Amino acid sequence: MKTPEAPFTDPWHAQLFALTVALSDGGRFGWADWTRAFGATLARHRQAQGALDGEGDYWAAWLETLEGLLDARAMTSAEGREATRAAWERAYLSTPHGQPVRLS
Amino acid sequence: MPHDHHDHPHSLLPSDPALRVKALESLLVAKGLVEPAAMEAILQTYEERVGPHLGAQVVARAWADPAFRDRLLADANAAMAELGISGRQGEHVVAVANSPGQHNMVVCTLCSCYPWPLLGIPPAWYKSDAYRSRAVREPRAVLADFGVTLPEGTGIRVWDSTAEVRYLVIPERPAGTEGWDEVLLATLVTRDSMIGTGLPRKPDAP
Known part of the structure; x- marks a missing residue:
């Protein structure tokens, strides 16, 4: 198949x-920690935006969760992420x- | 649209989320928190190697070999390993078998936990709120949406996946397949039949 x-x-x-x-x-985070955080983001988005279609909005929620998880563990920061994003854009x-x- | 260099003197700018992913990756690689080679290996695995054909192999073996079926139901990870399929660390696969009075269906109400090593990346509908919220509440209506009608009196059990436990449905072997070998049997096993939102193909279907 x-x-x-x-x-x-x-x-x-x-x-x-x-x-x-x-x-x-x-080993940067456990998978159970990930699913808990991701489930919370999905629930929050559903409340704010209505039912999610499981495609673009799903991956948007995934990205937001990972950014939050890494910031919370001090592996990244909002400022650092934004500066690097802007550098990529340039x-x-x-x-x-x-x-x-x-x-560069 | 014709590809025209004059319209794009610079490289096309990726979308905002794509740039944010690039930013995360470059930050984490620079800090030594993730290896590009590890990411590349994961990409290759899920884009090229892993998919429902692996789950179909397992189901076909269970149909053809009752002793394997018993081992699969007792300890799915060990049985998968016999076929060279390894589960992810920390994840337990549990196989649940359909029977004449009992249908099984899998969902993840929390997010989208799924038996990746056997089925690959889940389809969009599995990740949608519509499926995740309705599968437990009204499984019969969901099955009807998938065009599945079960015989009168068939019970439906819905299994909610977690980070630690992933379920695989072993559908019933279709009638009229006596004497078929595993390779042929595997062609009847659909992805949806291993999630429980479908039934295997019939042997006479084109």
């Missing part, structure tokens, strides 16, 4: 999934099309 559908609809979903599993496998805007984008 072949898999009928691609497991991830957007490359960043796959990156985020792999990053989270790698962090947990590496890198994309200043890298000629077709060349690999890197952080």
Whole structure:
């Protein structure tokens, strides 16, 4: 039997999934801690936005959960994440099309 | 839209969440908290290697070999290992078998826990609020939405997955498959039949 559908609809979903599993496998947090935090985010989003469709909104909740979990454990900070995000944005805007984008 | 370099003198800017993921990754890699090689291995596993075909192998073996079925129901992780399928550390797979009076269905009401090593990444509907909230409350209505009608008097048991325990449904072997080998049997096992929201294909179906 072949898999009928691609497991991830957007490359960043796959990156985020792999990053989270790698962090947990590496002992940065337990998987039960992850599911508890993720379940709480999903419940909060459902209250605020209504029923989630399990696709884009699901991965948005996943990303928010991971950011919160890492900040709470002092592995990242909101300021650090935003500065790095902005640096990536600048890198994309200043890298000629077709060349690999890197952080300077 | 035609690809035109003049329209994009710079690289296309990824979406905001995509940039946030890149930011997390580069921060954590720089701090040595995650290995790019480990991420790459996980990506390859889930994009290319793992999927419902592995669960189908396990189910087909259980159909063909009663002793394996007993071992699978007693200790699924050990039985999977016989087929070279390893579970994730800290996760326990529990196989639940359908029988003439009993249908089983799997959900994760908390988030989206799922037997990844056997079925890969769950489909969007498994992760949706609609399924997660209704599967326990009105399993028959959910099954009807999937086009599944069970014989009168069949009980439905809904299993709620957790971070530690993941369930795999062993559907009933379809009639008319006597003498089939495992490879052929596996072609009848659908992903949904292993979640309990579907039934296996019938041997005469195209």
